[in-house]
Amino acid sequence: MSTDFILTRDKRVGALKRLPVPALGRAYAALFGPFAVLLCALPFFASGYVVTLAVEVMIAGVFASGINLLTGYTGLVSLGQAMFLGFGGYGIAIGTALLGWPLWVSAPVTLVLVAVIAAAIGAICTRTRGVEFLLITLAFSQMFYGAAIKLRWTNGSDGMTGIPRPDLSLLGLNADNPTAFYYYVLSVAALALLMLWRIVTSPFGSVLVGIRENERRMTSMGYAVANYKIGSFALAAVTCAVAGILQSQYTYFVNPDAMSWQMSGEGVLMVIIGGANVILGPLVGAAVFVVVKQALSMITEEYNLFFGIFFMLVVAFFRGGVLGAISKLIGKRHERA
Amino acid sequence: MSALEIRNLRKAFGGLQIIGDLDLKVPSGQRHALIGPNGAGKTTLFNIITGWQPPTSGEILIHGVPVQQGRPDLVTRGGLSRSFQKNMLLESVTVLENLRVACQALDASRHSIFRSCWSFSDVVRRAHLAAEQMHLDTVLHRNVNELSYGQKRQLEVAIALCAEPKILLMDEPAAGTSPDERASLIKLINGLSTELTILLVEHDMDVVFAICDVITVLSYGKVLATGSKEEIQSNPQVIEAYLGQHHA
Secondary structure (H helix, E strand, O other), X not given: OOHHHOOOOOOOOOHHHHOOHHHHHHHHHHHHHHHHHHHHHHHXXXXXXXXXXXXXXXXXXXXXXXXXXXXXXXXXXXXXOHHHHHHHHHHHHHHHHHOOOOHHHHHHHHHHHHHHHHHHHHHHHOOOOHHHHHHHHHHHHHHHHHHHHHOOOOOHHHOEEOOOOXXXXXXXXXXXXXXXXXXXXXXXXXXXXXXXXXXXXXXXXXXXXXXXXHHHHHHHHOOOHHHHHHHHHHHHHHHHHHHHHHHHHHHOEEOHHHHOHHHHHHHHHHHHHHOOOOOOHHHHHHHHHHHHHHHHHXXXXXXXXXXXXXXXXXXXXXXXXXXXXXXXXXXXXXXXX | OOOEEEEEEEEEEOOEEEEEEEEXXXXXXXXXXXXXXXXXXXXXXXXXXXXXXXXXXXXEEEOOEEOOOOOHHHHHXXXXXXXXXXXXXXXXXXXXXXXXXXXXXXXXXXXXXXXXXXXXXXXXXXXXXXXXXXXXXXXXXXXXXXXXXXXHHHHHHHHHHHOOOOEEEXXXXXXXOOHHHHHHHHHHHHOOOOOOEEEEEOOXXXXXXXXXXXXXXXXXXXXEEEEEHHHHHHOHHHHHHHHOHHXX
């Protein structure tokens, strides 16, 4: 095999992405195959607490994956993606709890509305770049956060309760049961990640990567770059809204905190910890984020301080995140072989 | 009809006039060089032709169609492509991916989100052809940031060619290359289709004379002279303004 295929010097992309397609597939299968089996079988051997934690990880993973499409693949770092998490939660709450629509109507309507609103917001935000983009997305997010606190018909800062979980009676399951809800979230998360994987490996996805690499060159090639950035913004928003729907069903509740800038910041942290521009990076980042935070909170009340130190260590020693480090290891093994 | 026609073009930044009342006609298939000292307005002219900067006044026609200012993507789709003075490449992806993305830009598949980008075999085949044409087929799977400078310059031209342009603008394609790389680049450019109109900005006069039939000399944003190599070499104004005694 030519060494052209397995060079590992590129720190930004990580060696896993540099492997030829069959080797890449084998590496992913070897890495995540057992992990996928473990996830499918988790409720059979794990405690209820662990299953609950896994639900939280998967929801956070979907949310962070939406951020990754925009930040990792398109190169647009946003601090406002939590507004779409909130839109998802409030959309499903208004549809089901307020208007009495069934979930199969409320969910698609919510996602379509989020896509339209995100395209409109994206058309404004993507006219900027870098720090300006970060700040304008933050400003939009804070604007909707403020509105959600003030709106009486959504109970202001108290939020909305009574959000139903899906009706799984056709499958002989009750979604209020933690195990059934776990499998529901696992299915939705897997579907969302599959969709994102298809998007980032498509021609559209390759244009997004090109925009991240060199926007001016992409324009010069003949791409209407602005449209692609708006498309990326809308798709990322819809993914975050899916996470918002799952989150509100998980807690039966949504309030303005779902839209807070801290939530957006945590999503970005998950992407960085797991590895940006790798499709499973955000899920890994979410797992590390949730588990480490939970573990630290059991040890000390000052867990945020220690989590900050942990985050700094990850950034300093695992450039490219956890998956970036694993990719480099695999690349080195291939090089030796 | 000229492939490229510039009429009464003016460009000023505030009170500073960069280009003044410039007229230029480049017939189809011509290899035309734009030369001039630094600050003559060559790159600004390229930016205006390709829609990156609006002119203060004047008109640019590509095969008789006015250039739509502010939309460089439409200029490329209209048949005019360019390579840049400084490398503008997708650095952390492979050479093949750079070329595939460039070929995809004019293909209907560019909006697709439900199929793998590698399943569009015609786009991939054209990327391979572009690589072969510019002698990059041995480094297809290398990341761009691992290429030599000369290979990067070749890739710049290859990407511009992926748009299957009728007019190719090249901004100092040989800048920073070694003598061997320069000779190779000249050979590659001279091997391009004779139907392709080329407008070249270059400081290296050996490269200009090796590639171009007609040369326009710019000085302070105005055309000083236009003519064949011999006419330019013997023009006293040009000798004084730019070439010096060596080429006289």
